[in-house]
Amino acid sequence: MNIQQNSVSENNFEQCIKCTICTVYCPVAAANPDYPGPKQAGPDGERLRLKRPDFFDNALKYCMNCKRCEVACPSNVRIGDIIQAARIKYGPQHNTSLRNFVLANTDLVGSLATPFAPIVNATVKLKPVRLVMDKVMGIDHRRIFPKYAHGTFTAWYRRHAAAAQEAYPRQVAYFHGCYVNYNNPQLGKDLLKIMNALGYGVQLLDKEQCCGVALISNGLYKQARRQAETNLRSIRTSVKGRELDVITTSSTCTFTLRDEYPHLLKLENADVRDHIELATRYLYRLLQTGKGQLKFKEAAPLRVAYHTPCHMEKMGWAYYSIELLRMIPGVEVTVLDSQCCGIGGTYGFKKENYEVAQSIGAPLFRQIEDSGADIVATDCETCKWQIEMSTSKPCEHPLHILASRLA
Amino acid sequence: MKFDTVIIGGGLAGMTCGIRLAQAGQRCAIVSQGQSAIHFSSGSFDLLGQLPDGEPVLDPEAGIAELAGRWPSHPYAVIGTENCARYARQVPELLREAGIRVTGQAQHNHFRITPMGKSRATWLTIDGYLTTPQIGEFPFKRVCIVNIEGFLDFYPEFIAEELRKFGIECRFGNFNHPDLELIRRNPSEMRSANIARVFDHDADLEALAAELRRLAAGCDALILPALIGINRNDSLEFLKQRVGHPIYLLPTLPPSIPGIRAQQALQHRFRALGGEYFLGDCVLSAQTEQGRVRRVFTANHGDIPFEADHFVLATGSFFSKGLVATPDRIVEPVFEADVVSRPGRAEWYTLHFFDRHEYQAFGVRTDNRLRVIRQGAPLENLYCVGAGLAGFHPVQEGCGAGVSMLSALYAAESIARASDKPVAFD
Numbered sequence: 082m083n084i085q086q087n088s089v090s091e092n093n094f095e096q097c098i099k100c101t102i103c104t105v106y107c108p109v110a111a112a113n114p115d116y117p118g119p120k121q122a123g124p125d126g127e128r129l130r131l132k133r134p135d136f137f138d139n140a141l142k143y144c145m146n147c148k149r150c151e152v153a154c155p156s157n158v159r160i161g162d163i164i165q166a167a168r169i170k171y172g173p174q175h176n177t178s179l180r181n182f183v184l185a186n187t188d189l190v191g192s193l194a195t196p197f198a199p200i201v202n203a204t205v206k207l208k209p210v211r212l213v214m215d216k217v218m219g220i221d222h223r224r225i226f227p228k229y230a231h232g233t234f235t236a237w238y239r240r241h242a243a244a245a246q247e248a249y250p251r252q253v254a255y256f257h258g259c260y261v262n263y264n265n266p267q268l269g270k271d272l273l274k275i276m277n278a279l280g281y282g283v284q285l286l287d288k289e290q291c292c293g294v295a296l297i298s299n300g301l302y303k304q305a306r307r308q309a310e311t312n313l314r315s316i317r318t319s320v321k322g323r324e325l326d327v328i329t330t331s332s333t334c335t336f337t338l339r340d341e342y343p344h345l346l347k348l349e350n351a352d353v354r355d356h357i358e359l360a361t362r363y364l365y366r367l368l369q370t371g372k373g374q375l376k377f378k379e380a381a382p383l384r385v386a387y388h389t390p391c392h393m394e395k396m397g398w399a400y401y402s403i404e405l406l407r408m409i410p411g412v413e414v415t416v417l418d419s420q421c422c423g424i425g426g427t428y429g430f431k432k433e434n435y436e437v438a439q440s441i442g443a444p445l446f447r448q449i450e451d452s453g454a455d456i457v458a459t460d461c462e463t464c465k466w467q468i469e470m471s472t473s474k475p476c477e478h479p480l481h482i483l484a485s486r487l488a
Numbered sequence: 489m490k491f492d493t494v495i496i497g498g499g500l501a502g503m504t505c506g507i508r509l510a511q512a513g514q515r516c517a518i519v520s521q522g523q524s525a526i527h528f529s530s531g532s533f534d535l536l537g538q539l540p541d542g543e544p545v546l547d548p549e550a551g552i553a554e555l556a557g558r559w560p561s562h563p564y565a566v567i568g569t570e571n572c573a574r575y576a577r578q579v580p581e582l583l584r585e586a587g588i589r590v591t592g593q594a595q596h597n598h599f600r601i602t603p604m605g606k607s608r609a610t611w612l613t614i615d616g617y618l619t620t621p622q623i624g625e626f627p628f629k630r631v632c633i634v635n636i637e638g639f640l641d642f643y644p645e646f647i648a649e650e651l652r653k654f655g656i657e658c659r660f661g662n663f664n665h666p667d668l669e670l671i672r673r674n675p676s677e678m679r680s681a682n683i684a685r686v687f688d689h690d691a692d693l694e695a696l697a698a699e700l701r702r703l704a705a706g707c708d709a710l711i712l713p714a715l716i717g718i719n720r721n722d723s724l725e726f727l728k729q730r731v732g733h734p735i736y737l738l739p740t741l742p743p744s745i746p747g748i749r750a751q752q753a754l755q756h757r758f759r760a761l762g763g764e765y766f767l768g769d770c771v772l773s774a775q776t777e778q779g780r781v782r783r784v785f786t787a788n789h790g791d792i793p794f795e796a797d798h799f800v801l802a803t804g805s806f807f808s809k810g811l812v813a814t815p816d817r818i819v820e821p822v823f824e825a826d827v828v829s830r831p832g833r834a835e836w837y838t839l840h841f842f843d844r845h846e847y848q849a850f851g852v853r854t855d856n857r858l859r860v861i862r863q864g865a866p867l868e869n870l871y872c873v874g875a876g877l878a879g880f881h882p883v884q885e886g887c888g889a890g891v892s893m894l895s896a897l898y899a900a901e902s903i904a905r906a907s908d909k910p911v912a913f914d
Contacts, residue, residue, distance in 0.1 A: 101743050102523045105681040114670030121677055152768030155522035155808060355790060366792060369489075397769045397788030400489070416759070419767075 092159035097124035103150035108421035116143035119150035123160040137171035145425030147391035185299035191263030198231040221435035234266035249282030260462035271484035279373035286315035336392035386454035390461030424467035497802030499524030501874025504896035510761035529747030537609035537886025586757035605650030618736035624654035628708035634661040641741035661703035684718035697730035828878035851878030871899035
């Protein structure tokens, strides 16, 4: 028996040498003095919590789970996981706030809103409505709500795309996520256009639910686990039953499916994890290995500034999206400094976090304004909302830009 | 992913190498497992402060020549006396081009002051930090040493004790401000970066200036821990102008503000030159064919490897796990390179912390071009640079930064010469 191996703790907790580098790179600690920072909230606090659970500090709720502490850590400690796992284990178990329930249940709210999208969109834009949401629910009135699409992606797919997809010689499965389904079906259509151009048909999973990232961050752990189980079942059917890889267009969904499921929800996914990846990475591999080719049309020059979302930084995959953008003729790419935009999923929607969110994002917004770019590109939907609300530039998914310039 | 050169490790050595190769027109990638030990920087870069036998070195260039004769396995001896002198002339410019303003000469050490007040021979120091041309030749007679109330990583009493040995009259000042109360609620987090963020605000810096002005009365100068300017460049000038007295910074215990700034400046420079910096990733395995490294695989990139003509191992020493000590041997985990070490663990160290411990000179075995040796033969396109090299004692000899940067430039020159894009390196 290798005692040294067996005495290694979860999340490499004992590897922390207290160097404090994580706290240097924590976007929240820099903006909100109520948050003690990842070293204190993570490994330091964990020592106390292991001794007595009532050492749990409620300030852990300020962690937005961006994982930038983990990217910075020289000792490979999973600091963000320690903090989130502590919230799950020791924090409040039943989150009863209506606001958190609404923000976390992107699936439910999305399916209620999309049939009435024009009315919903017009209503939540109204100042009095926003003031009521602020006062009653604690959703900040300055926050602009994302627009809902009139009709979901899946409904469109079944009606207009499903049959045609069968004809392609190769197939891939698509985890579209709530954003594509309820807010931006166009991105799903863009993906189909690109994959079809490469000879790939796109299939939906048997049953897809929200990946659960917002449920985890809002304390709805049981529901998160239930939905994760459903998703993993569908992914297994796809990967193992049909031999279809699963691709996604959201960096956060991808990260949640691959890493948060085993680390936070304790749902083993090692058998399928390598088959879940971002579409940009999947495309990069196809194009680099010569298994596919894309033809582009002549189009006006476009200056694109790429923003690296936090979970993309954690996965280390921004390179693929950036390289795809660089392949497009006429597109000039600048890469913005990798820093948090402040939104943190549902974090920045909450009244108590609004100021902090905008202050975290301020340096990024300045860099975007000074970049001279026509458009910002990013793989995360909530970053997109934050950037469009807080800067003068439009923000789109790299694949939307790519699809719009296909011949 | 295809690059001209892939560098494993993003510390001082890795980034120096990457910057030099990117300048030479190469497409480089750096894979770094987290932020580097530059975050523990003293604000100075040492070239050579002492010979291995303990003799102090005043002229590092001459010291390197002597070292090369008497200790032939030292990295400086391997790189060569003339090369060392040539690279040492290139380093200040490389740092300045990255925005790190340094002063110093390779023919003449000056002295930096540690957070404990001791004088240490050094080569280059970032502008604004307290240095002396000779030990004890301080630029003041009466000084006020100012600390921030509750800051744990700076020791005015120790510093004063040292300065008083040279007849310097020392007073103490303490600064407090309501905005600091917010950090103080977590007393263990009264650390440099958190405090420096407060002083990045005009109002707080102004308040500090007002207090420094009051404390400066009757003093020639002020000493301040390096707690200013984490995101702004003008903090020290701002204070000097308002106070009207010389203000000297002293480094703190980690994380160090000059270190954070230096890390970010070098990273920016590397990226601006077209380099790709992969942070938070870890090389898990490598494929070699016919004595050449073909590709490496990382934790984040799974089945998509990093392929390159040349590879650089800049993973550092024990702290960054470039070397791993098992109960009975030293291992280089990425390539399983041959390692210079001793067989018996009892010989690795002594019982005195500040001794010259044998383990500190353990490292990767290389040939005279710094190519990594594995199973007795060099890998043709893999170079080792920086703290992972064998044969030197960075702390006792005061040569850590110098070995990192000079070995990086030496490897970069070899790589650039061996590639299709040769560039003059003068």
